[in-house]
Amino acid sequence: MDVTLNHDPQTRFDRSLKVALLGECMIEMRGEPGAAITQTFGGDTLNTAVYLARLSPRTTISVDYLTAVGSDAFSDAMRQSWLDEGVGDGHVRVIEDALPGLYFIQTDPQGERRFLYWRGEAAARRMFDGPEAEAMLDALADYDFVYLSGISLAILTPEGRARLIQALQAARRAGTRIVFDNNYRPHLWPDPETARQAHRDLLRLTDLALITWEDDVLLFGYRDADALFIDYAQVGVGEVVLKRGAASCLIQCPAGRFEVPAQTVTRVVDTTAAGDSFSAAYLACRLRGGDPEQAARWGHRLAAQVVQYRGALIPQAAMPTMGASSLPSVAQV
Structure with missing residues (x-):
C-alpha cells in the first residue's frame, strides 16, 4: 500500500x-430450533483478523x-x-461483570443466512468507556494500520464512539493508516442519521x-x-473498493x-463472512506489496x-493458494 496515501506522515515501514x-467477537451458535447446536466464535472484524493472519x-x-470480553470460560x-490462529490479544480489555455477545445463524437452501442476536449487554459495547479504556485508545497510535467496520462503530456507546474517533485522529496524525469496512446494520443504530454521521466522521480519517454496495x-x-x-474522493479517501457480492468489484x-x-x-x-474474507485477502495482498487489481x-x-463451507471460518486446509511468490517484499510497500 502506498505509504503516502492521503497524507504524509513519517514512513515507519522499515520493520514488520x-x-x-x-x-466484537461473539459466541456463534448454529443449528435448527429443537435440534443439536454447534458452537464456535465469530464476528465481522474477527473473521477478517483470522483470515488476514x-x-x-x-x-x-x-x-x-x-x-x-468478560472473565468467563467462554x-x-x-x-x-x-x-x-496467530491473532494477538495483548490489548484486550477484561470487564469482570460482563459477558460476550451471542448470535445464532440459520441458512436457507441458497446459502443466505439469517442472524438472531443477544448482544445488548455485551462487554464489547463498553470497550472504550471509562478511564480503563485509556490504554487501549493510546495503543492505536502504535499500529501501522487500524481496521474497523460500521459494526465496530455501531456497538459502542456514544461516549465510546466519540473517544474512538478522537483516538483515531491522534493515531492518524502519528502515521497510522485507517481501513474501514462499512458493514451497515440498521438494527444496531438508534436511527439512520446517527449512523450516517458516525460513518462520515470515520470516512474523513479513512485511507482504504x-x-x-x-x-x-x-x-x-x-x-x-x-x-x-x-463522495468518497471529496472526503479524502484515497482507495475505495466497492464489493458487489457475486458481481465484479470496482476500485478507485x-x-x-x-x-x-x-x-x-x-x-x-x-x-457468512464472504465480505469479511474478501476484505482480509485484499488487505493482505496490499500489505505485502500487491497492487489493487x-x-x-x-x-x-x-x-x-x-461461501462453499458452513460458518465464518473455513478449515485451514481449505485455504486457497494466493500466488504469494509474485509479490514484492513488505519492505517495498
Whole structure:
C-alpha cells in the first residue's frame, strides 16, 4: 500500500507491520430450533483478523484483535482461539461483570443466512468507556494500520464512539493508516442519521475503504457507483473498493478506476463472512506489496472458497493458494 496515501506522515515501514483490528467477537451458535447446536466464535472484524493472519507471514506482519470480553470460560476460550490462529490479544480489555455477545445463524437452501442476536449487554459495547479504556485508545497510535467496520462503530456507546474517533485522529496524525469496512446494520443504530454521521466522521480519517454496495445504498441512498466514488474522493479517501457480492468489484485509487470480475461458484453453501474474507485477502495482498487489481483477485478467490463451507471460518486446509511468490517484499510497500 502506498505509504503516502492521503497524507504524509513519517514512513515507519522499515520493520514488520503491525495491524490492529477492533470490534466484537461473539459466541456463534448454529443449528435448527429443537435440534443439536454447534458452537464456535465469530464476528465481522474477527473473521477478517483470522483470515488476514492466515495470509500474512508472521515475521513481517503481526495481527492483533482489540475488544473487550468478560472473565468467563467462554471469553477465555474465545481468546485462546484467536491465539491459535496467530491473532494477538495483548490489548484486550477484561470487564469482570460482563459477558460476550451471542448470535445464532440459520441458512436457507441458497446459502443466505439469517442472524438472531443477544448482544445488548455485551462487554464489547463498553470497550472504550471509562478511564480503563485509556490504554487501549493510546495503543492505536502504535499500529501501522487500524481496521474497523460500521459494526465496530455501531456497538459502542456514544461516549465510546466519540473517544474512538478522537483516538483515531491522534493515531492518524502519528502515521497510522485507517481501513474501514462499512458493514451497515440498521438494527444496531438508534436511527439512520446517527449512523450516517458516525460513518462520515470515520470516512474523513479513512485511507482504504472496503465498501459493500448494498449497505451504502441503504445508508446514503446512492444511485450509482459514480456518485459513491465522487463522495468518497471529496472526503479524502484515497482507495475505495466497492464489493458487489457475486458481481465484479470496482476500485478507485490514485492509479485510476478498475473493475475486477468475481470467481464463479457453482454451489453456495453459506455466505457468512464472504465480505469479511474478501476484505482480509485484499488487505493482505496490499500489505505485502500487491497492487489493487491483484488484491481484488485475492479477495474474490478467498470469498469464493469461503461461501462453499458452513460458518465464518473455513478449515485451514481449505485455504486457497494466493500466488504469494509474485509479490514484492513488505519492505517495498
